[in-house]
Amino acid sequence: MTTPRFFKVERSQHAYLTFITESYEGLCTVSTVDNKNGIVRVIAPEGREEELEGLIRALQEEIGMEEVVWPAC
Template identity: 40%
Template sequence: MEQMFSKRHYRIDRSQIAYLRFILESYDGLAFMSTLDNREALIEISYPPSRQADAEALLSALAAEVAMTQVSAPDLHR
């Protein structure tokens, strides 16, 4: 079964969560952000495989602008 969305996980500065969500939503369907842990500023960004090139280009540009650090997928069942 093909995965419906590709996912990346990042830590960012908590003050940047709303800004990043605003930017991603402005790209209408390119990528979606979920905040997994507000205290830790851990977010998940999902995007459809068909938009991978565009999504990863945007994430690369945003990583420098909002100091996003990619992390491995968290264990949410602990």
């Protein structure tokens, strides 16, 4: 596994994010780490980071995902 990345996502978009990422079988694991603030953790297996990066860029434009530092300081 690679280093986890954290994103702030509108809570209304969590189900959509999960649906999309699960459709790319084995691409990544998405877990909610702070439901109140809409923070999710995304981890890709080694060798799929570049593919995941393309999906993240598309989702940032589509649903406004914003990469954040976690844990919040």
